[in-house]
Amino acid sequence: MRITVTVDGTSYTDDVEPRTLLVHHLRERLGKVGTVVGCDTSNCGACTVHLDGHSVKSCSVLAVQADGCEVTTVEGLARDGTLHPVQQAFHDNHALQCGFCTPGMIMQSIDLLADNPDPDEQAVREGIEGNLCRCTGYQNIVRAVQDAAHHMRPGAGPEAERVAGVDQATGSRAASSVGGGGE
C-alpha cells in the first residue's frame, strides 16, 4: 500500500506492507533510528512518538494507519543544533543512565507538558506511567520534567514541533510559541 507520512517536517511517500508497524517504518525505511523498540507487549513506551500532536506507542500503530498524518520523533526536536528544553533538562538533571528509555520518556514528557504546563510530582509520575525505565528509579526523570516545565512557557506541544516557516495543521490543545530549543 502506498502511504504518505510527514516525519519531523519532511514528507515521505512509500509502499509498505499493511503489517508494517509504524516504528519499523520509521527505523528501517526512513532511517529514524532515534525511536527504539523495547518490548512486544505495548508496555514499555520506548517507542513513543507524536502522531498528529499526541503521544502514541509507535509499535502499536500500523504504518498504514499513519497515512496522511504528521509524526514527530525525538530526532525532530532540536533546532539548529540547540536541544529542545525537555532534552536539555534531561541532560542537566542526569535523567538517564543507559538511555534506552530516553527517546520515549522525552516524547511523553513533552506531551504531558502540553496538557499540564506545571505538573506536580504526582502528575509527572502519572503522565509517564506508560514509560518504563530499568535504570534511574525515575527520580531524576521526574526532576527533569519539572525543571523543563519551569523553563518553558505553557504548552510545549504541537507548536514546539513546527518546522520554522512551514504552516502545518496543529493539534487541538493550547499551544505556545516555544520553539524547540530556539530560545
Add this chain to the structure above:
Amino acid sequence: MIPAPFDYVAPSTVDEAVRALVDAGEDAKVIAGGQSLLPVLRMRLAAPTTLVDLGRIAELRGVREDGDALVIGSMTTHYDVQRDPLIGEHAALLARATDTVADPQVRHRGTFGGSIAHADPAGDLLAPALALDAEMLVAGPAGRRTVPAADFFDDFFTTAMSPEEILVEVRVPKHTGWHAHYEKFNRVAQAWSMVAVAATVRTEGGTIAEARVGLTNMASVPVRARGVEQALVGQAATPETIRAAAEHAAEGTNPTVDGNADVEYRQQLARVLTGRAISAAMAG
C-alpha cells in the same frame, strides 16, 4: 515481533465496513484503536487474513445528546471520553473509569467501543456501561439492532455480536448530577484491574435515592451488585450504612482464579472496594 501478513481496508462508512467484513470471510477482523489487537498480532496469538480499519469513519467519533441519553460513537478515544463535557455532566462514572485505563499513549489511540467490543473481563469500561444501563447499537449485514448491556457480554472476550457485526455507538441514559467513583485495585506496573468497582448514586437531601454498582473482573462478564444497590436506597449516606451495604458486594459471584487472586481474595476485594467506591463517590 512483526504480525503475520494480512490485507488491509479502511472504509469511510459503516455500510462499507460491514460489506468489507462479509466479503473478507470469517478470518477478517475489525481494528479500532489497535491497543488490544496489535499486541495480540505482534505476539502472533492471532492471524486474521484481513483487517477492516474503522479509523477513517467520521460518523463513529464523538459524543452527542439525544433526549434523555448520551450517544457515544464507538471510535471515540479514551482521551476524548475523559475530557468530554457531556460525559462529565451526564455520565461521570464513565469519565472516572476511563481515567484509570492504561496510560496516556494508550488512551490517545484506544477507543470506548473497542474496549466494549473486546469484552476483556478486566476491562474497566464494561462494569460502568452495565451499571449505567447502556445500550449497544450494532450494525451487520441484516441491518442495525440494539442490545442492552445486560445481554451484550456473553463470556470472556465474547459478546452478542457476530463476526460480521460492528459496534456503531453506545447509548447511555443520562445520570445528571449523580455522584460517581471508580475504585480499582491493580499492580502498580500493570494497569489491569484485579477487581474494580463502579459506583454511582443519586441523593435527595442526605438520603440515597438511587444507586448503581457494577463489578469488574468478578466473573467472565461484568456483574451488577444488586444487593448493594438495594441496601443503599432510602438510607442516609453514613459510614455505617455504606459499610453494611458493601457487605453484599460479593453475593452470588463466582470470580475466576488466576495468578493474581483466588476466589476468597477477590470477594474480599469486592466488598472493601465497594465501600471505598461509594464513600469516594459521596465525597466527590
